[in-house]
Amino acid sequence: xxxxxxxxxxxxxxxxxxxxxxxxxxxxxxxxxxxxxxxxxxxxxxxxxxxxxxxxxxxxxxxxxxxxxxxxxxxxxxxxxxxxxxxxxxxxxxxxxxxxxxxxxxxxxxxxxxxxxxxxxxxxxxxxxxxxx
Amino acid sequence: xxxxxxxxxxxxxxxxxxxxxxxxxxxxxxxxxxxxxxxxxxxxxxxxxxxxxxxxxxxxxxxxxxxxxxxxxxxxxxxxxxxxxxxxxxxxxxxxxxxxxxxxxxxxxxxxxxxxxxxxxxxxxxxxxxxxxxxxxxxxxxxxxxxxxxxxxxxxxxxxxxxxxxxxxxxxxxxxxxxxxxxxxxxxxxxx
Amino acid sequence: xxxxxxxxxxxxxxxxxxxxxxxxxxxxxxxxxxxxxxxxxxxxxxxxxxxxxxxxxxxxxxxxxxxxxxxxxxxxxxxxxxxxxxxxxxxxxxxxxxxxxxxxxxxxxxxxxxxxxxxxxxxxxxxxxxxxxxxxxxxxxxxxxxxxxxxxxxxxxxxxxxxxxxxxxxxxxxxxxxxxxxxxxxxxxxxxx
Numbered sequence: 001x002x003x004x005x006x007x008x009x010x011x012x013x014x015x016x017x018x019x020x021x022x023x024x025x026x027x028x029x030x031x032x033x034x035x036x037x038x039x040x041x042x043x044x045x046x047x048x049x050x051x052x053x054x055x056x057x058x059x060x061x062x063x064x065x066x067x068x069x070x071x072x073x074x075x076x077x078x079x080x081x082x083x084x085x086x087x088x089x090x091x092x093x094x095x096x097x098x099x100x101x102x103x104x105x106x107x108x109x110x111x112x113x114x115x116x117x118x119x120x121x122x123x124x125x126x127x128x129x130x131x132x133x
Numbered sequence: 134x135x136x137x138x139x140x141x142x143x144x145x146x147x148x149x150x151x152x153x154x155x156x157x158x159x160x161x162x163x164x165x166x167x168x169x170x171x172x173x174x175x176x177x178x179x180x181x182x183x184x185x186x187x188x189x190x191x192x193x194x195x196x197x198x199x200x201x202x203x204x205x206x207x208x209x210x211x212x213x214x215x216x217x218x219x220x221x222x223x224x225x226x227x228x229x230x231x232x233x234x235x236x237x238x239x240x241x242x243x244x245x246x247x248x249x250x251x252x253x254x255x256x257x258x259x260x261x262x263x264x265x266x267x268x269x270x271x272x273x274x275x276x277x278x279x280x281x282x283x284x285x286x287x288x289x290x291x292x293x294x295x296x297x298x299x300x301x302x303x304x305x306x307x308x309x310x311x312x313x314x315x316x317x318x319x320x321x322x323x324x325x
Numbered sequence: 326x327x328x329x330x331x332x333x334x335x336x337x338x339x340x341x342x343x344x345x346x347x348x349x350x351x352x353x354x355x356x357x358x359x360x361x362x363x364x365x366x367x368x369x370x371x372x373x374x375x376x377x378x379x380x381x382x383x384x385x386x387x388x389x390x391x392x393x394x395x396x397x398x399x400x401x402x403x404x405x406x407x408x409x410x411x412x413x414x415x416x417x418x419x420x421x422x423x424x425x426x427x428x429x430x431x432x433x434x435x436x437x438x439x440x441x442x443x444x445x446x447x448x449x450x451x452x453x454x455x456x457x458x459x460x461x462x463x464x465x466x467x468x469x470x471x472x473x474x475x476x477x478x479x480x481x482x483x484x485x486x487x488x489x490x491x492x493x494x495x496x497x498x499x500x501x502x503x504x505x506x507x508x509x510x511x512x513x514x515x516x517x518x
Contacts, residue, residue, distance in 0.1 A: 082490060
């Protein structure tokens with residue numbers, strides 16, 4: 001019950017969360033059905049900033065390499081130099097508003113950074129993290 | 134002693150001269166900035182040259198090449214005479230003037246040809262558009278340089294030409310520029 | 326001066342000029358000297374390449390890099406690129422089959438050898454019909470135009486990073502204009518030869 005009230009309050013008080021909430025919740029439900037649980041933004045931040053060795057360049061990369069660790073800031077593609085709009089929905093209301101887009105970028109970027117597919121747990125944690133920014 | 138005037142330059146050779154001068158000056162100053170006009174003026178020059186070469190064979194007496202084709206000895210002799218301030222009067226072009234004309238016509242011919250080639254190679258246009266696919270970047274760059282260099286060379290000749298006209302006008306005490314406008318030169322007792 | 330000769334000469338004058346001007350400056354657009362689709366007037370005045378007109382292409386293919394106008398590569402190059410999006414210059418750029426089909430059609434229909442805008446013709450100069458280059462930055466004309474730029478202005482410049490980052494310096498790139506006058510290199514300003 002309290003969670004419902006909290007969610008309603010979030011919906012009302014955070015305009016940017018309105019759109020993303022309607023998209024994120026169903027995704028989280030889907031991840032739960034795949035065995036994930038107890039999503040945490042803190043854990044999401046950890047995934048975001050953990051570095052991995054890029055199989056091509058040998059350099060250390062993380063999500064933050066392109067998106068920066070401050071999601072309210074513009075990022076820059078590490079290879080092409082192209083500016084990337086802020087990931088935080090508070091800064092950029094379009095973020096987390098399209099589930100297909102979310103899944104597409106998970107599919108691509110997890111492969112690029114982690115070298116593998118992200119687990120449902122990781123995806124849920126990451127969504128919580130991004131949404132909280 | 135002046136005894137009237139004689140019509141030396143026919144209207145066509147005069148029109149040719151000034152139209153040519155105008156087009157060259159415009160193209161030299163404009164460069165590639167207004168390309169359409171540059172190409173238009175350049176093609177006018179090509180047409181003028183074509184005319185002049187035919188007219189140089191079939192035209193009025195003083196327009197014909199045979200009238201001002203002199204040997205190197207005669208050219209040198211004329212120039213030496215200028216230095217010694219010897220007054221000579223020529224009805225048509227004097228030897229130095231004749232040499233300048235051949236030099237200018239040759240230079241302009243090469244310049245125009247390189248221009249047509251460049252038009253094709255760079256813009257894929259004109260009668261030599263086939264060059265567009267045939268030349269690589271390096272060759273195209275060379276062609277651009279050749280055209281540019283030839284333009285400078287002709288411009289230098291033009292400068293020398295203007296100097297020569299001024300000098301000869303002063304020495305012959307005739308206004309050669311005016312002659313090229315109305316076509317007439319004064320007649321004297323003895324003509325060379 | 327015989328009048329007859331002058332009249333004949335005048336006709337000769339007109340013929341010579343007419344022939345030269347029509348033969349050089351006013352060549353036909355199609356048929357004789359090429360099969361360009363644009364009128365020569367608009368063609369010479371055109372300063373760039375047709376900008377990206379497909380919104381989906383702009384969003385799908387403009388997220389990680391500049392959305393390159395299709396006119397910058399020949400159709401066969403675009404086909405090659407779109408056929409291997411899993412390994413797209415070292416990144417995974419995979420798309421749904423439907424999206425891929427739609428985007429490929431847009432690219433191929435507007436490719437440089439199809440539209441032949443001024444920049445396209447220069448970029449694709451002297452490519453053999455077999456060559457299907459993957460990188461615009463490797464085209465000979467591109468190399469000629471960018472060869473003298475010191476690396477500190479590109480690779481060593483954090484606001485540029487790569488020659489493939491067109492719009493970092495070409496301020497009008499999104500409009501398809503790449504003229505040198507419009508170039509401003511971040512941290513350095515205008516480019517001087």
